Structures are given as C-alpha cells and as structure tokens.
Amino acid sequence: MITRTEIADLLKKPTLNEDVTVMGWVRAWRSNRFIALNDGSTAGTLQIVVDDSAFPEETLKQIGFHASVGVTGTLVESQGKGQDYEIIAKELTVFGAADPNEYPLQPKRQTMEYLREQGQFRMRTNTFSSVFRLRHALAFAVNQYFHERGYYYLHTPIVTGNDAEGAGEMFRVTTLDPATPPLTEDGTVDFNEDFFGKATNLTVSGQLQAEIGALALGKVYTFGPTFRAENSNTSRHLAEFWMIEPEIAFADIDNNMDLAEDFLKYLINFCLYNYADDLEFLDQRIQQAEKQLPAAQRRPMPLVEMLRFVVENDFARITYTEAVDILRRSKPYKKGKFEFPVEWGVDLSAEHERYLVEKHFKKPVIVRDYPKTIKAFYMRVNDDDNTVAAMDILFPYIGEMVGGSQREERLDVLMQRMTDMDVHHDELDWYLQLRKFGGCPHAGFGLGFERMVQFITGMGNIRDVIPFPRAPRLADF
Ligand code: 4AD
Ligand code: MG
Secondary structure, rough: OOOOHHHHHHOOOOOOOOEEEEEEEEEEOOOOOOEEEEEOOOOOOOEOOOOHHHHHHHHHHHHOOOOEEEEEEEEEEOOOOOOOOEEEEEEEEEEEEOOOOOOOOOOOOOOOOHHHEEEEEEHOHHHHHHHHHHHHHHHHHHHHHHHHOEEEEEOOEEEOOOOOOOOOOEEEEEEOOOOOOEEEEOOOOOOHHOOOOEEEEEEEOOOHHHHHHHHOOOOEEHHHHHHHHOOOOOOOOOOOEEEEEEEEEOOOOHHHHHHHHHHHHHHHHHHHHHOHHHHHHHHHHHHHHOOOOHHHHOOOOOOOHHHHHHHHHEEEEHHHHHHHHHHOOOHHHHHOOOOOOOOOOOOOHHHHHHHHHHHHOOOOEEEEEHOOOOOOOOEEEEEOOOEEEEEEEEEEOOOOEEEEEEOOOOOOHHHHHHHHHHOHHHHHHHHHHHHHHOOOOOOOEEHHHHHHHHHHHHHOHHHHHHOOOOEEEEEEO
16 A cells, blocks of 8 residues: 655645655756655645765666656755755655656757647646646536536537537547448438437537426536537637536526626636636746747736636627627728628627727627527527527637527527528427427527636647647547
8 A cells, every 4th residue: 555645735734844755756856956746736846855875876867857756754844945845855766767868758848739749748747737737627616616506417418410509510420331331222321220320420519408408407507528520720629629508497698698707707716716826837837938929929917817807807798780890990900900801790700809809898708699690590589580699708818718699499480590590300309399398588608618728727729728639630649
C-alpha cells in the first residue's frame, strides 16, 4: 500500500516540522538542489530541497523535467523567496525517469500546436493542468447549479435516427460494409439491413429528447457529447464537443434568457471562488504572452478582471433587427470592412457578433427574435410571422456561446414549419405527438461547454480545452 499526502492538502494544512511523503512530477529542477513538485491536486508546486551529497549520483541523474518522484522529508518554512513551505528531502524515489534527451517536452515555453501533438504529455504542463482542473470545475458546477434548482439530469441518446438541428451535418453510424452495402431495388443503400434497421447517426443535440423529459418532469437538462461533421477548421469549432441543454416546461423566451444569464454567471463565479489559483496562473501566463503583441491585439481586460466584469454586469439584450441596425450604422460596415453582408434575413457572422460584443456593447449580448428562415424548425414563430423566439448569447472572444429558443408548441404551426423546412413528419412523429397530447409552452437552450471553458481559461483555441480534440483530419488518441 502506498501512503502519501497530496500537495493541495499539505499547503492547506501545513504540518510543520513533521515528516511527510509526497509524490508527483518534477516541474522544475534547479541547481541540482531544488525540485518544484506538482501532483495535480493544485496549481501550486511544492519545493523540495535536495542535499546532493546525501543521495547517490545515479538517483539524482534520473530527476528530470516531468520525471515522477516520491519524497519523504520534513516540512519546514521556506528560507527562500517564492514559496512559504518546502520539504527537506530525506528519502528520494524516482518512480519514472524522463530522459531529457528523449522526452518530447522541455521546461520552456512551447507552442500550443506542438503540445497538441504531444497529447499524452501536455496535461503535465502548468497551463494544461490548470485548464483541465477548470474544465472539471465547470462540469461539477453545471450539475450543482441544476441540482440545487430542482432540474433532473436526463441522459439523451448518442446514437439517434433524427437530425435535431436539421442542418444535415451528421456522422453516420453503421455496421454495413461500405464496400458492399446491401442495396434497395432503386439502387440506394438499404438501411433496413443495418444494425438498427434504419439510418442512424451520432447526435448533434439532445434537445428533442430533452423536450420529452421537460414535458413530464418539468425541468431537465442534458449534458453530453454531441457531434457535428461541419468542415469548420476554426478555433471555435470541434467535431466532438459537449453541450449542456436545459429544457423547461411552462416557460417562454424571457424565462429562458433569465435562466441562461443566471447560469453563465454562476459558472464563472464558481470558478472565481474555488479555483482562484488556476485562474491567477492563466491570467499571468496570458499577460506574459501578450507583452510581445501590439497593443491592439491584447485583451482589453486581463482574464480575471474580465470574468468579474461579466458577472457584475447585466447582459445587453437586443433583437436581431436592432442588431442589424447597429451593424449597418457601424464604422466597419460603412468603411466596407466586414467580409460578410449585413442584411435583414441573413445570419450574423462571427465578425458581426464580435463587433456587437467587443466594440459596441463591450459585454455579453443576448440577441433574440431572429428571422424564421435562418433558424431551426422547432423554434416558436412570433406574432409578426417573420421571426422566431430564438436567442443567442454572444461573448467576448468567443462569439456565440449559447443558442436557444422557446419551442413551437402549436401542432399546426409546427407541422407547417417542418413542411417549409423539409423536415419529414413521419420521422418525428413522436415529437409531433408531444404537441398533440399534453403540450405546453416550453423553452431551453444549449451551452457549448468547450466555449465556456475557453472563455474562463482564456485559451485561444478550442482544441486546447478538451483533452482529446476531434476536428477535420484530427482524431488522435
Ligand atoms: O446553437 P446550437 O446549434 O443549438 C442547438 O443545438 C440547440 N439544440 C440547443 C438547444 O436549444 N437546446 O448549439 C448550441 C451551442 C452553440 O451556441 C455553441 O456554443 C456550441 O453549442 N456549438 C459548438 N461548440 C463547439 N464546436 C462546434 N462545432 C459547435 N457547434 C455549436
Ligand atoms: Mg446556434
């Protein structure tokens, strides 16, 4: 049996002048005398003082960057600067050496692209271990938020027969041999012969099934992986990402917006209060990196200040029509600086969203009532018959963080919308039945989990906030 004290516990309750055993990975090894040890339990490292005359040369030689070691020694107040405590080593075990001539990582700043290729090791860096601790924190806070408010966690399927968003960007799930699939009489693939007896795909959203839950349990949420085969090689898109989707009965678009704003602020607050060390570390890291950038490319506010700012201020709330007006009156529009058109009826592009958030309002913005032609079939048609009760929440650096809506609960209107948007009624018969029997006004939204992790950690690329990113031509590990 192995007995050790975790560094987080030790720093919280330092048992001075007693012997302790700690185990972890070497984050730094200075002057053949000082080890900065981290065991993942906290952002902080513990300094180990090694008297090199007291240990065999053979052992000392094995202590390298990210080697794993165990140390038993006396915890004392540190004589040096930079840490309150240190351990004077009495026993030293190298569990796993990491030969610096061969180990792919080095104790210096390395590019995110390079670290991404070293996915088996990147979590040992200060940056990535902070990112993944915060990712955990957020996942925990999501469940805590909803649990405390009486929502039920509903596990919606990953393999499904329907396209919730109607965007057709799905990964097919099949056991048929692509070289010799069974064919129907008219020469198309016969999915009747497939594992599920029909064409299936990985889910793009758990919303439609969450609606079943909401219309029975009142308030539910799903939180699971979703998959989109959109060929977007951007710093905001993944092919596999996690989404949080609450769905509430007896609620309209205003309830939905209030819930989303409160929820996002709760998540940020949770991290500010409970993970201050990690946030502080990431904040410093970004500020260091930004020193090399021209002022215009730096963040308007350091990370932690920005997080505080977001929780302390109301989100701006505007309609899509107002957003288009603001954009058409904007300087970049007048100077022809936008790449994509700004026209009523056309979806906002990332550049427009970022202008609204970063330049015009300088805070998160909720845009509601989008043209019905550019939004999904399930969104409730407004009285003007041109717009739907949709809402997107736009964030600094990120753009679209949340997409949601009040759902169309009127059977005839929903059927008409499905016909207009080429969504087959028979494939979603169960969805229509929810309107036919015991339906009610209801609403919900989807939060892109990785985008939230990105905002909180300040990481520039979404591939660096999920342990093993999947994107076009990328499915390592
Ligand atoms: O706006 P979306 O497509 O909404 C839905 O899927 C609804 N069914 C949600 C609902 O009402 N229950 O996606 C929701 C959010 C987006 O706002 C964005 O944050 C994130 O999911 N998202 C992605 N994140 C990473 N990579 C991608 N490819 C993403 N696509 C959407
Ligand atoms: Mg959306």
